[in-house]
Amino acid sequence: MPIVDGKYKANNKEPRVPANEVPADIRSKNFEPVDTGYTTENAVEEANRCLDCKKPFCVQGCPVGINIPEFIRHIREEDMAAGLATVRESNMLPSVCGRVCPQENQCEGSCILNKTGDDPIAIGQLERFLGDMTPSIGKAPVCKPKNGKKVAVIGSGPSGIACAGELAREGFDVTVFEAFQTGGGVLTYGIPEFRLPKEIVKREIDGLKDLGVTFEYDAVAGRLYDADDFFGELGFDALYLAVGAGLPKFLNVPGENLPGVFCANEYLTRVNLMKANLFPEYDTPTKHGKNVVVFGGGNVAMDAARTALRLGADTVTLAYRRTEKEMPARIAELHHAKEEGVRILELVSPLEFLAGDDGFVQKVRLEKMELGEPDESGRRRPVRIPDSEFELDCDVAITAIGTNANPFASMAAPVNLNEWGYIETDEDGRTSNPRVWAGGDIVTGAATVILAMGAGKKAAASMTKALLDA
Ligand code: FAD
Ligand code: SF4
Numbered sequence: 228m229p230i231v232d233g234k235y236k237a238n239n240k241e242p243r244v245p246a247n248e249v250p251a252d253i254r255s256k257n258f259e260p261v262d263t264g265y266t267t268e269n270a271v272e273e274a275n276r277c278l279d280c281k282k283p284f285c286v287q288g289c290p291v292g293i294n295i296p297e298f299i300r301h302i303r304e305e306d307m308a309a310g311l312a313t314v315r316e317s318n319m320l321p322s323v324c325g326r327v328c329p330q331e332n333q334c335e336g337s338c339i340l341n342k343t344g345d346d347p348i349a350i351g352q353l354e355r356f357l358g359d360m361t362p363s364i365g366k367a368p369v370c371k372p373k374n375g376k377k378v379a380v381i382g383s384g385p386s387g388i389a390c391a392g393e394l395a396r397e398g399f400d401v402t403v404f405e406a407f408q409t410g411g412g413v414l415t416y417g418i419p420e421f422r423l424p425k426e427i428v429k430r431e432i433d434g435l436k437d438l439g440v441t442f443e444y445d446a447v448a449g450r451l452y453d454a455d456d457f458f459g460e461l462g463f464d465a466l467y468l469a470v471g472a473g474l475p476k477f478l479n480v481p482g483e484n485l486p487g488v489f490c491a492n493e494y495l496t497r498v499n500l501m502k503a504n505l506f507p508e509y510d511t512p513t514k515h516g517k518n519v520v521v522f523g524g525g526n527v528a529m530d531a532a533r534t535a536l537r538l539g540a541d542t543v544t545l546a547y548r549r550t551e552k553e554m555p556a557r558i559a560e561l562h563h564a565k566e567e568g569v570r571i572l573e574l575v576s577p578l579e580f581l582a583g584d585d586g587f588v589q590k591v592r593l594e595k596m597e598l599g600e601p602d603e604s605g606r607r608r609p610v611r612i613p614d615s616e617f618e619l620d621c622d623v624a625i626t627a628i629g630t631n632a633n634p635f636a637s638m639a640a641p642v643n644l645n646e647w648g649y650i651e652t653d654e655d656g657r658t659s660n661p662r663v664w665a666g667g668d669i670v671t672g673a674a675t676v677i678l679a680m681g682a683g684k685k686a687a688a689s690m691t692k693a694l695l696d697a
Contacts, residue, residue, distance in 0.1 A: 384412020
């Protein structure tokens with residue numbers, strides 16, 4: 228620890244300790260983690276850059292208010308167990324959030340060092356460093372004695388996991404009903420292994436089981452069980468709906484139904500959940516394209532493009548109707564994708580997919596766009612350029628242009644929906660149905676892991692109050 232005149236003096240003028248990344252030409256050929264994480268030496272060195280602010284802006288930027296300077300102080304003092312305990316007070320999934328949260332817009336974006344012209348502290352890397360030590364130094368949280376109340380959580384994504392964990396600690400009897408054969412939601416079926424190893428998600432789910440949470444897989448609420456079952460025969464006192472926003476949007480252009488044209492959800496689910504990259508060792512195959520074109524500019528598009536590269540594509544083109552500057556993807560994801568060889572084709576929009584003699588997609592016809600006036604989102608609207616059509620070879624096309632609300636939500640329990648099909652709630656996640664709470668993407672629309680978790684935590688607090696004060 229840097230000490231001057233007996234006092235801690237931050238090394239904030241030192242550059243940020245860089246991430247330990249596998250070189251692009253090696254990592255683009257396998258599904259191993261791109262970033263291998265900080266060593267203890269790296270973490271302590273980075274922690275020594277923190278000013279330990281009295282008024283920490285980083286905490287204001289964190290959606291769940293982690294005491295960031297405190298956990299960084301513990302790393303500096305090399306008391307990792309205390310650091311991990313501090314993080315876990317506010318965030319049950321530090322290994323996940325440290326890897327996938329958009330820190331540049333949250334804690335790191337708010338770090339005071341941005342204002343002094345220094346590199347912001349690598350808070351995500353430090354959070355992940357501590358989270359990854361859970362198996363060796365983490366302490367299981369203590370649960371209150373059973374309170375006799377039963378809650379069903381529908382969906383095992385980050386929102387459901389956060390809610391279930393909080394409720395279990397409060398002494399509730401919690402069962403998570405999950406449509407898929409395994410838990411984690413998008414953390415398992417959407418975000419690829421090279422960004423978020425599945426063993427980490429499994430470890431977190433196992434941690435919940437240790438707290439007494441029961442998981443029922445292959446259980447589609449709204450089909451297998453409805454509100455009458457949950458509140459009747461199954462004997463639950465309340466429901467938390469966390470079914471996500473997994474219904475893909477489509478381009479609605481001719482040829483979109485051709486074999487070889489996938490939506491990103493299906494493409495990523497085949498590889499991440501069903502292990503299509505290991506076919507025939509696993510049962511589910513997928514098409515390995517030579518020339519792959521991905522439509523979209525968000526994290527999902529980046530994940531699909533980088534997955535296609537790892538499945539052996541010769542060329543992967545990311546076609547986007549605005550410019551790189553307007554892409555909603557995390558800067559790091561775009562940077563990694565480009566480093567690995569994904570080509571960015573700006574200002575284009577697809578018109579039609581064309582089949583070859585074998586009936587499979589062979590080409591896509593596109594038109595060029597230019598940027599016009601800003602739209603409701605504040606981004607400049609893409610406007611078509613007449614007579615600018617051209618064709619691109621493409622034997623696999625993947626659309627990643629967003630998702631809609633999961634329509635099963637209201638089948639599981641009657642609740643008020645807004646005009647786009649998302650569940651209406653108050654700030655604490657209460658729906659129009661007094662026994663039902665909801666949160667995560669099914670309330671906000673597609674958002675982030677940490678916001679989904681924050682909603683789960685808030686709802687758990689509200690349920691605890693409502694059920695125990697009743
Ligand atoms: P989900 O994670 O979608 O989980 C919902 C769960 O409910 C699913 O497991 C589903 O199978 C289950 N379910 C649905 N219907 C039923 C039913 N009827 N009965 C039982 N179970 C049901 N966010 C970030 O912060 N950083 C990132 O880098 C990032 N990358 C992403 C990459 C991809 C490919 C995708 C798709 C999203 C990404 N996101 C990222 C967004 C983030 O993952 C979501 O905002 C978050 O997972 C939402 O959590 P959730 O719990 O609300 O829903
Ligand atoms: Fe450290 Fe930055 Fe937070 Fe200040 S704002 S405590 S420098 S991480």
